[in-house]
Amino acid sequence: MTYSFPQRRAAVRPSPVFLAVVAVTVAGGVLAWIAEPNSNLARVGVFLMVVAGWVVTLCLHEFAHAFTAWRAGDQDVEMRGYLTLNPLKYSHPLLSIVLPIVFIALGGIGLPGGAVYVHSHNFSPRIQRLISFSGPAVNLVCGIVMLAIVRLFAPEPFGFAAEPGSGRLTVELLPQAPFWLALSFLAFLQITAFVLNILPVPGMDGYGVLEPSLSYKTRQTLDQFKPFGMLILFALLFTPQINRVFFDSIYWLFELSGVPSYWSGQGSRLFRFWT
Template sequence: MSYGQYGSRTGRLPREAFRPSAIFLGLVALLVVSGWMAWSGFGSAKFNVFLFVAAGWAISLCLHEYSHALVAFKGGDIDVAHRGYLTLNPLKYTHPLLSIVIPLIFVMIGGIGLPGGAVWVNHGAIRSKFVDSLISFAGPATNMVLAIVLVLPFSLGLDTTGHPAFWAALAFLAFLQLTASVLNFVPMPGVDGGNLIYPWLSPQWQRGFGHMAPYGMLILIALLWSPKINAWFFNVVYWIGDLIGLPSYQAAVGYDLFRFWSF
């Protein structure tokens, strides 16, 4: 998710502004270790899946926000580098409510990957409307690419009958990427889909979008509690999942394993 801001800083950027953070590298290590544990059957399968999916989701959040920041940086906003957005540090993207509490609740109770980070972009420094839209497009597009990559073993027809916990975790993580991508592309003020069309709106519509933006994600979350809208949302996700080869039954098993606290 990207937000607008005005004013910029100048000066030479240190190399540290572009180096992956230790926290991100730690998440990658946790993903690898927990993936090995799930693959080998070491310890509790449910806890291994929880660690794998949680680490994978946190990494995808970093990549989502990094994509916003990278396109913004290339498009003229050097402030994103000063703010640490190009270090893949999840703490730089964190909003306590939107980044941690609400996304965790929705993953636990509904298996939905909510977009949770925030990148502040100086839109006044961006060179064109097209690049401004591309900044918003980059985040959910990253989630979609990740979903396709994670689904490749299934869509290519690899044997996934062995190591069931690992494959179920991979399928569920891919499913979360799909849900995040679909949600992000909704043309709602304050969501990437709304931010994507914002540069092309008239000043009057932009003012209206600006007033609604702080509440857009909360409105979208509230709408998902409607049975009809919720059913429509998941129908779209499953339809896309079928197109790219995601086995929904394995994703469902992964979700059950992820909720290690349930029996």
């Protein structure tokens, strides 16, 4: 007599929800590429490309945390569905997805989004630091890859045209420009997400990297501030001096790629089609 046992499905399996978000990102990119540069259709393409692309990188960020913990022995992350890249599995959809998108729309800030719960206390300090850093590392890598693509392949997105009758020159978008400007803006958001996440503020990944080095008493004291980490960042960013230093740092990092920082600003302008 022979027996057949069902094979265990691979732990890492992209969910239909994640694949749908990827499809929306691609569709937005196609619209931004083929539509008339100054048309509403191009702006819709930029909006879809940036929003859906941001959700994709948010999923990759949280997946990196979960996958690192899973490889280290935390099997609960698989049971919770963290390895499926489903954005609905990463904490509360409203706080994890909708709120960051609102802040992108309002201020062009790539806020940390979802959250995964791992048993990091069961691991050595080195593994704990690796789990915490893996998420921001994804944002950094995504930003570098996007900027490299723009730097290597993007043509000049702006041209000049004479106004009929006056002869004055006006700046206009060239074909495919919305796509490249949207990709520049998306790269800018990755850099802001990396910098914000890596700050040693309780509740942020940067604090998770630092936490294993702290004494037990210090960790206990700072644990009470973890739920307010995002609020602490808000308060700091609304301080004009800190806000200026923060964005100056982001633009400096952005321009290390050789891509002009105003490209991301123009991408942000196209993204906010309602203004």
